[in-house]
Amino acid sequence: MDEEKSIPIKIQEQMNQYVLQQGKLQLRNPHIKQGHDDILYHIALGNKTHDLERMFQDVKFVCLGGSPNRMHQFAEYLMSELDIEVPAGLGLTNIACGSDRYVLYKVGPVLSVSHGMGIPSLSILFHELVKLLHHAGCSDVTFFRLGTSGGLGIEPGSLVITEEAVNGLLQPYMEVATLGKLVQHPSRLDSELAQQLLALAQTEPQCQGHSTYLGKTMCTLDFYEGQARLDGAFCDYQPEDKMAFLKRIHNHGIRNIEMESLCFASYCQRAGVKGAVVCVTLLDRLKGDQVSSPHNILEDWQRRPQRLVALYIKQHLGGKKQ
Amino acid sequence: MDEEKSIPIKIQEQMNQYVLQQGKLQLRNPHIKQGHDDILYHIALGNKTHDLERMFQDVKFVCLGGSPNRMHQFAEYLMSELDIEVPAGLGLTNIACGSDRYVLYKVGPVLSVSHGMGIPSLSILFHELVKLLHHAGCSDVTFFRLGTSGGLGIEPGSLVITEEAVNGLLQPYMEVATLGKLVQHPSRLDSELAQQLLALAQTEPQCQGHSTYLGKTMCTLDFYEGQARLDGAFCDYQPEDKMAFLKRIHNHGIRNIEMESLCFASYCQRAGVKGAVVCVTLLDRLKGDQVSSPHNILEDWQRRPQRLVALYIKQHLGGKKQ
Numbered sequence: 001m002d003e004e005k006s007i008p009i010k011i012q013e014q015m016n017q018y019v020l021q022q023g024k025l026q027l028r029n030p031h032i033k034q035g036h037d038d039i040l041y042h043i044a045l046g047n048k049t050h051d052l053e054r055m056f057q058d059v060k061f062v063c064l065g066g067s068p069n070r071m072h073q074f075a076e077y078l079m080s081e082l083d084i085e086v087p088a089g090l091g092l093t094n095i096a097c098g099s100d101r102y103v104l105y106k107v108g109p110v111l112s113v114s115h116g117m118g119i120p121s122l123s124i125l126f127h128e129l130v131k132l133l134h135h136a137g138c139s140d141v142t143f144f145r146l147g148t149s150g151g152l153g154i155e156p157g158s159l160v161i162t163e164e165a166v167n168g169l170l171q172p173y174m175e176v177a178t179l180g181k182l183v184q185h186p187s188r189l190d191s192e193l194a195q196q197l198l199a200l201a202q203t204e205p206q207c208q209g210h211s212t213y214l215g216k217t218m219c220t221l222d223f224y225e226g227q228a229r230l231d232g233a234f235c236d237y238q239p240e241d242k243m244a245f246l247k248r249i250h251n252h253g254i255r256n257i258e259m260e261s262l263c264f265a266s267y268c269q270r271a272g273v274k275g276a277v278v279c280v281t282l283l284d285r286l287k288g289d290q291v292s293s294p295h296n297i298l299e300d301w302q303r304r305p306q307r308l309v310a311l312y313i314k315q316h317l318g319g320k321k322q
Numbered sequence: 323m324d325e326e327k328s329i330p331i332k333i334q335e336q337m338n339q340y341v342l343q344q345g346k347l348q349l350r351n352p353h354i355k356q357g358h359d360d361i362l363y364h365i366a367l368g369n370k371t372h373d374l375e376r377m378f379q380d381v382k383f384v385c386l387g388g389s390p391n392r393m394h395q396f397a398e399y400l401m402s403e404l405d406i407e408v409p410a411g412l413g414l415t416n417i418a419c420g421s422d423r424y425v426l427y428k429v430g431p432v433l434s435v436s437h438g439m440g441i442p443s444l445s446i447l448f449h450e451l452v453k454l455l456h457h458a459g460c461s462d463v464t465f466f467r468l469g470t471s472g473g474l475g476i477e478p479g480s481l482v483i484t485e486e487a488v489n490g491l492l493q494p495y496m497e498v499a500t501l502g503k504l505v506q507h508p509s510r511l512d513s514e515l516a517q518q519l520l521a522l523a524q525t526e527p528q529c530q531g532h533s534t535y536l537g538k539t540m541c542t543l544d545f546y547e548g549q550a551r552l553d554g555a556f557c558d559y560q561p562e563d564k565m566a567f568l569k570r571i572h573n574h575g576i577r578n579i580e581m582e583s584l585c586f587a588s589y590c591q592r593a594g595v596k597g598a599v600v601c602v603t604l605l606d607r608l609k610g611d612q613v614s615s616p617h618n619i620l621e622d623w624q625r626r627p628q629r630l631v632a633l634y635i636k637q638h639l640g641g642k643k644q
Contacts (some may be wrong), residue, residue: 029557038553041613042439042545069422100391101439117364117423118442120581124545130555168499177490178547179559179567221543223364223446225500231360233452234592235351237501245501259442270556291363 024139027131028270038135040128044098047135055095056136060109061313062129064122064264065146065305068103068114074146074306075105075112081310082317084108101125110313115145119174119221119263126267142193142316143268143275146305149217149258150227151281152250156293157210157301159201159308161194162217162277165261168226170218170252174266187219187265190274197276197312206307215255217277219262227257229289246285256281278305346461349453350592360457362450366420369457377417378458382431383635384451386444386586387468387627390425390436396468396628397427397434403632404639406430432635437467441496441543441585448589464515464638465590465597468627471539471580472549473603474572478615479532479623481523481630483516484539484599487583490548492540492574496588509541509587512596519598519634528629537577539599541584549579551611568607578603600627 032038039046065071075092078084084107096104096113102125105112113129115122133141151158165187166172173184194214201212224232228242261277268275280301282291291298354360361368387393397414400406406429418426418435424447427434435451437444455463473480487509488494495506516536523534546554550564583599590597602623604613613620 027555029552029555031552031557031561037612037614039612039614067422100389116438116440116443117446118438118440120440120543120545120548121438121443123543123548124439127546127555134555169502169504176544176547177542179550179563180491180570182491183547183558220499221442221445222498223442224449225498225505226442226445228501230351230353233349233351233449233456233589235353236505239353241501248502267555290359290361292359292361 024137025130025133025141026272027134028272032131038131040132042099042101042124043096043104043128043132045096045132052132052136056106056111056132057138058109059106059111059133059136059138059141060317061142061144062111062113062133063144063146063309064113064115064125066115066117066148066260070146070302071103071112071114072105074310075107077303077306078107078110078112078310078313081314082108082110109317115260118259119219122260122263123267126263126271130267130271141273143264143273144309145260145264145275145277145279146309147258147260147277147279148282148302149256149279150283150285151256152246152254152284153286154213154255154281154284155211156281156283157297157304158281159210159212159304160217160256160279160281161197161201161212161214162189162261162265162279163191163194163214164188165217165219165265165277166254167262168218168220170249174262185266185270187262188269189265189276190268193274193276197278197308200311200315201308204311206311207304210304212308213255216253217261217279218249218254218257220257220259223259227285231289243286250286257285278308280304346459347452347455347463348594349456350594354453360453362454364421364423364446365418365426365450365454367418367454374454374458378428378433378454379460380431381428381433381455381458381460381463382639383464383466384433384435384455385466385468385631386435386437386447388437388439388470388582392468392624393425393434393436394427397429399625399628400429400432400434400632400635403636404430404432431639437582440581441541444582444585445589448585448593452589452593463595465586465595466631467582467586467597467599467601468631469580469582469599469601470604470624471578471601472605472607473578474568474576474606475608476535476577476603476606477533478603478605479619479626480603481532481534481626482539482578482601482603483519483523483534483536484511484583484587484601485513485516485536486510487539487541487587487599488576489584490540490542492571496584507588507592509584510591511587511598512590515596515598519600519630522633522637523630526633528633529626532626534630535577538575539583539601540571540576540579542579542581545581549607553611565608572608579607600630602626
């Protein structure tokens with residue numbers, strides 16, 4: 001019955017731990033039975049219409065980012081970095097092209113997938129990807145979110161690796177209204193993975209030329225009022241209120257603000273997969289609200305999370321290039 | 323200072339009323355000054371980089387829907403329904419093509435824009451569209467959301483016109499975490515507009531062949547657990563809990579469930595524009611969870627909100643065809 005809804009966070013973490021210890025990715029849902037029809041509606045795939053095992057069983061890394069173009073670009077970058085050979089006449093193709101909600105590319109054992117903007121859009125995709133990996137019989141999969149964000153007190157173009165995601169009230173959990181009650185799911189991320197990424201960023205020559213921080217990430221449901229901007233269509237507060245808030249959360253350890261990390265972190269934990277959030281900061285919110293750097297500079301910055309995550313993947317596939 | 327955050331809903335409604343009485347669309351944000359730079363980042367437009375007045379001043383209707391393809395299709399449909407003549411060699415073009423977050427088409431005085439999935443994605447777009455209309459000097463603009471949804475106790479393929487949007491806890495307001503506090507914005511929709519649409523649906527031959535209902539819409543932050551589905555990657559409740567919840571909300575007057583109406587309704591109210599939500603239902607949630615109707619049937623159903631809204635627009639432009 002409804003016991004789960006009142007289970008405190010600590011016990012939920014223990015339950016998640018149980019799932020983590022399994023080899024193959026298990027679904028924390030007793031109602032999805034092996035062999036039954038399962039339509040992954042928003043990525044236009046299904047366990048009856050597609051041979052998911054043949055298509056996806058080798059997947060070890062799932063890389064998510066908001067923008068379809070950026071995730072296409074990342075897939076192309078991985079092709080070259082991982083030395084993936086493609087027979088003449090073939091090329092990258094969007095596996096989710098039967099729907100226009102997300103794009104999904106596969107490059108060897110890596111998926112590069114767009115998640116749109118905000119928690120609900122990521123949530124739909126995450127549910128369907130976890131089911132996809134489960135139907136495909138995948139094991140030991142690591143998830144990454146490669147994002148853009150507003151920084152706090154750090155130079156634009158810096159990377160932030162999230163140690164913990166918090167919501168707009170600084171709470172370290174995601175709330176899901178489930179059957180009419182709010183259920184809280186903790187949003188801590190794998191600290192070992194975050195440390196490995198930080199070490200890589202600090203030692204690899206490809207990641208030099210900008211700073212990388214480990215810090216807390218605030219995840220909001222809105223880009224304007226939710227992130228204390230003064231430049232939305234609506235604003236009922238004053239510049240001094242905004243600055244007081246941003247300084248307060250900066251003192252709390254928040255280094256960047258974006259719109260998906262809370263869901264990403266809590267779903268990784270629930271799915272029993274390791275996950276990391278690596279975001280570039282496009283501006284310093286202590287200095288302004290508008291994203292006004294030139295297009296080519298923003299483009300260059302957006303490749304920084306890609307370079308770091310691709311390096312990690314290469315190292316862990318044992319096929320390190322250069 | 324922070325008084326706004328504790329202003330009760332009733333007074334907020336009166337403030338919104340004030341904005342409604344203006345002619346030209348006013349921003350409820352004293353910090354955006356005429357003449358200052360304003361970059362509409364996610365639709366790749368700006369008041370300095372584009373002549374927004376020349377481009378958009380005639381806009382009277384803004385039509386929003388989740389899917390980019392569907393909103394392109396709607397733009398094409400409007401071209402033919404409104405008898406828009408296009409010089410040889412020209413065609414519909416995505417005005418927001420400098421970004422890959424949304425698509426934005428203009429067909430005479432109508433915008434057809436995709437909003438992605440979920441409240442945060444719609445929220446970003448809505449802020450930027452309202453600023454765009456304000457910079458362009460638009461007046462008397464009506465907003466529509468043309469969506470897909472899960473129905474409750476009604477035949478799949480039916481239309482639901484939303485009379486009130488509620489959240490997953492059945493509350494008729496949208497909460498935005500603003501400067502660390504939850505602010506509630508009421509989510510009632512224009513009842514006159516809803517009634518006009520219902521009357522049109524019941525009398526126009528083009529809208530026959532399926533039922534149209536006026537009812538409450540539940541708006542959730544998640545498609546799976548948030549909508550009491552049993553087929554997500556995670557599920558901590560039983561089929562009988564799900565059915566008890568769905569029957570309870572059906573008894574409460576909820577006729578469909580989707581993921582954007584709450585924000586749409588509350589932002590229409592805050593922006594002082596009339597708004598209506600017209601969704602087709604793709605399944606009856608009292609009978610199942612999966613969207614499993616054939617593709618061509620789903621495609622046909624998705625044109626139903628388009629037909630109704632196009633009819634309304636034609637009537638109100640005085641250029642009714644046929």
